[in-house]
Amino acid sequence: MGRLQNRVCVVTGGGRGIGRGIAERFLAEGARVWICDISTTELADTLAELAATGPIEGSVTNVTSRSACQAMFDQVIDRWGRVDVVVNNAGGGQGAAFLDIDDALWEQDITLNLTATFYCTQIAARSMVARGEGGSIINIGSTNGLRGQAGLAPYGAAKAGVINLSKSAALELGEYGIRVNALCPGTILSGGEYDDPANETLSHLRKHTALNRLGKVSDIAAAAVFLASDESAFMTGHAMVVDGGITARQLTMAVTPQFQAQAGSQFAKRAALRQEIAERGDQSDDSGTDQQHEHNPPESHR
Numbered sequence: 001m002g003r004l005q006n007r008v009c010v011v012t013g014g015g016r017g018i019g020r021g022i023a024e025r026f027l028a029e030g031a032r033v034w035i036c037d038i039s040t041t042e043l044a045d046t047l048a049e050l051a052a053t054g055p056i057e058g059s060v061t062n063v064t065s066r067s068a069c070q071a072m073f074d075q076v077i078d079r080w081g082r083v084d085v086v087v088n089n090a091g092g093g094q095g096a097a098f099l100d101i102d103d104a105l106w107e108q109d110i111t112l113n114l115t116a117t118f119y120c121t122q123i124a125a126r127s128m129v130a131r132g133e134g135g136s137i138i139n140i141g142s143t144n145g146l147r148g149q150a151g152l153a154p155y156g157a158a159k160a161g162v163i164n165l166s167k168s169a170a171l172e173l174g175e176y177g178i179r180v181n182a183l184c185p186g187t188i189l190s191g192g193e194y195d196d197p198a199n200e201t202l203s204h205l206r207k208h209t210a211l212n213r214l215g216k217v218s219d220i221a222a223a224a225v226f227l228a229s230d231e232s233a234f235m236t237g238h239a240m241v242v243d244g245g246i247t248a249r250q251l252t253m254a255v256t257p258q259f260q261a262q263a264g265s266q267f268a269k270r271a272a273l274r275q276e277i278a279e280r281g282d283q284s285d286d287s288g289t290d291q292q293h294e295h296n297p298p299e300s301h302r
């Protein structure tokens with residue numbers, strides 16, 4: 001029995017990348033999955049490729065249109081009677097220097113990433129409220145919604161909006177048993193690219209993680225399964241970061257040579273201390289008092 005057995009799940013932008021990976025994992029967990037995409041070919045290819053793995057259907061839907069979103073949810077409800085889970089995944093950003101951003105670019109990024117998420121969250125939530133059995137809405141944000149990035153201001157602003165929208169919606173929809181969370185990926189190789197150590201750009205990105213690797217679609221899909229399932233039943237209004245540790249780092253501190261030298265000497269002191277404790281432990285093995293040393297070291301060791 002899968003963790004999403006028979007649940008009706010809608011994934012926007014499911015024709016490729018992260019959305020496709022989430023659809024595939026949801027199917028593996030027993031869900032009935034509806035994907036939509038603006039690209040007819042991406043949608044058709046994914047539907048054909050995943051058809052053998054479980055009940056999957058889809059529509060060519062441009063999520064930046066409220067009426068198109070409404071038509072899609074009507075279709076899903078006609079087909080399967082309800083919506084349990086929505087992943088608002090369709091999105092993306094266009095690079096531009098701040099001084100060169102024009103209104104059209106600003107609008108496009110805000111509309112695709114934020115307004116479309118609002119449309120689908122509201123339309124799905126209305127159907128969930130009417131049915132009275134709750135649901136889970138997962139809005140794909142980004143670490144760009146938590147930190148600034150030169151060249152991606154509209155995208156970052158939209159993703160910050162997605163996180164805040166999720167929190168406000170969670171507060172209002174909690175009484176209906178509807179959970180709303182944001183899922184914020186770091187750098188994900190969403191086209192299935194090889195994390196090539198010889199590639200300079202990838203290496204630059206990789207070194208900002210704590211795990212020394214870039215993300216895979218499966219990393220985000222696993223988190224989406226968790227947020228969709230009852231395992232996260234007490235989580236709502238949360239922004240879950242899945243970034244290999246990128247946002248854990250205080251970059252300005254890490255790059256100061258003085259700080260690194262200071263930290264280096266602290267690390268060396270601690271290593272010497274660990275060694276000393278280990279040696280004392282070895283000696284005390286004979287006297288049978290090693291546990292006391294480990295849990296209650298002498299004052300000078302604290």
Ligand SMILES: NC(=O)c1ccc[n+]([C@@H]2O[C@H](COP(=O)([O-])OP(=O)(O)OC[C@H]3O[C@@H](n4cnc5c(N)ncnc54)[C@H](O)[C@@H]3O)[C@@H](O)[C@H]2O)c1
Pocket residue numbers: 012013014015016017018019036037038039042061062063064088089090091092093112140141142143184185186187188189190191
């Ligand atoms: N890849 C990353 O490193 C990364 C990092 C953080 C956040 N994200 C977010 O994750 C989500 C998916 O990213 P991805 O890398 O898989 O992107 P992608 O470009 O590979 O896939 C996006 C899919 O959405 C579809 N789409 C685009 N506009 C649409 C519209 N108007 N209506 C319906 N479908 C539309 C595209 O056709 C495509 O199939 C996005 O919201 C993105 O901002 C990605």
